[in-house]
Amino acid sequence: MTADLGFDGKVAIVTGAGGGLGREHALEFARRGARVVVNDLGGAVDGSGGSVTAAEAVVAEIEALGGEAVANGDSVATEAGGKAIVQSAIDAFDRVDIIVNNAGILRDKTFHKMTDAELSAVIDVHLKGAFYVTMPAWTLFREQGYGRVINTSSNSGLTGNFGQANYGAAKMGLVGFTRVLAAEGAKYNIKVNAIAPVAKTRMTEDLLGPMADTLNPEFVTPVVVYLAHESCETTGSVYSAAGGTIARYFIGLTQGTHRGADITAETVRDDWDAINDETDYIVPGGPADEFGKLMKQWNA
Numbered sequence: 342m343t344a345d346l347g348f349d350g351k352v353a354i355v356t357g358a359g360g361g362l363g364r365e366h367a368l369e370f371a372r373r374g375a376r377v378v379v380n381d382l383g384g385a386v387d388g389s390g391g392s393v394t395a396a397e398a399v400v401a402e403i404e405a406l407g408g409e410a411v412a413n414g415d416s417v418a419t420e421a422g423g424k425a426i427v428q429s430a431i432d433a434f435d436r437v438d439i440i441v442n443n444a445g446i447l448r449d450k451t452f453h454k455m456t457d458a459e460l461s462a463v464i465d466v467h468l469k470g471a472f473y474v475t476m477p478a479w480t481l482f483r484e485q486g487y488g489r490v491i492n493t494s495s496n497s498g499l500t501g502n503f504g505q506a507n508y509g510a511a512k513m514g515l516v517g518f519t520r521v522l523a524a525e526g527a528k529y530n531i532k533v534n535a536i537a538p539v540a541k542t543r544m545t546e547d548l549l550g551p552m553a554d555t556l557n558p559e560f561v562t563p564v565v566v567y568l569a570h571e572s573c574e575t576t577g578s579v580y581s582a583a584g585g586t587i588a589r590y591f592i593g594l595t596q597g598t599h600r601g602a603d604i605t606a607e608t609v610r611d612d613w614d615a616i617n618d619e620t621d622y623i624v625p626g627g628p629a630d631e632f633g634k635l636m637k638q639w640n641a
């Protein structure tokens with residue numbers, strides 16, 4: 342198969358690219374001709390510590406392949422860090438076209454034991470980190486009438502995983518972020534999507550059990566590369582990527598029931614099965630689609 346999805350002239354920022362999934366994304370963008378900012382704080386899975394050597398090692402790998410990249414060791418979790426990451430792309434390559442918000446940490450704890458520090462650390466890196474890195478690039482994207490953002494969500498938020506209230510909320514927050522930015526970026530040719538990966542990395546190697554060896558992180562990268570390509574028109578969607586399987590997650594709305602002014606707690610109880618019935622559900626592209634469905638029900 343020929344590799345016809347090229348990135349010549351494009352500049353990609355991949356956060357948390359010193360290892361795991363981010364490293365695979367960065368290497369593949371570089372193989373396909375993009376110039377890459379390899380960002381990584383270089384800390385432990387829980388976010389403690391830090392060193393730019395992880396990012397530098399991936400830059401060395403890219404250079405060995407004949408690609409172009411620069412290392413950046415700033416944290417995504419502060420506004421200053423986000424600005425510095427985008428500035429390093431401008432300083433080195435004079436532009437930014439693609440952002441992959443991938444940096445992440447874990448502070449798993451059941452909800453009744455969770456501390457404010459465990460909540461804040463996870464929200465700051467995953468959710469606020471995506472804001473901080475994307476914000477300074479957004480103005481450039483609007484000006485140049487082009488941009489691609491890929492956020493890294495997780496089935497922990499989309500489906501709810503025990504012991505990860507902080508992480509699941511951050512990852513589901515990224516779905517809202519993705520959908521709002523998709524709406525705001527539409528007229529500027531800025532496409533914003535998310536992935537929900539499953540892969541064997543240092544973050545998950547103790548959790549995946551016997552399936553781990555089929556969940557190669559490089560099998561997640563192709564959907565990221567496609568979503569980052571200028572030929573991809575999709576925006577506002579979330580893709581599951583695991584072991585070479587790609588599928589779409591979506592938010593559906595059931596037809597439900599309409600009682601108008603006669604609605605009471607008792608009619609809700611009586612209608613419960615119909616309210617939850619998935620027959621003829623819709624997948625709203627935005628609030629207007631929900632209003633369109635309501636208008637039909639009200640006028641029926």
Ligand SMILES: NC(=O)c1ccc[n+]([C@@H]2O[C@H](COP(=O)([O-])OP(=O)(O)OC[C@H]3O[C@@H](n4cnc5c(N)ncnc54)[C@H](O)[C@@H]3O)[C@@H](O)[C@H]2O)c1
Nearest residue numbers: 357361362382383384416417443444445495539540542544
């Ligand atoms: N591996 C999976 O199965 C899986 C599943 C769902 C979601 N994810 C998400 O995929 C992303 C990548 O995770 P991974 O599995 O490759 O784990 P990983 O630990 O190998 O990679 C995460 C990287 O982010 C870096 N990082 C952490 N905090 C940072 C910060 N403040 N600033 C910059 N870099 C920082 C780390 O140093 C690390 O290199 C994460 O967002 C993770 O939540 C992974």
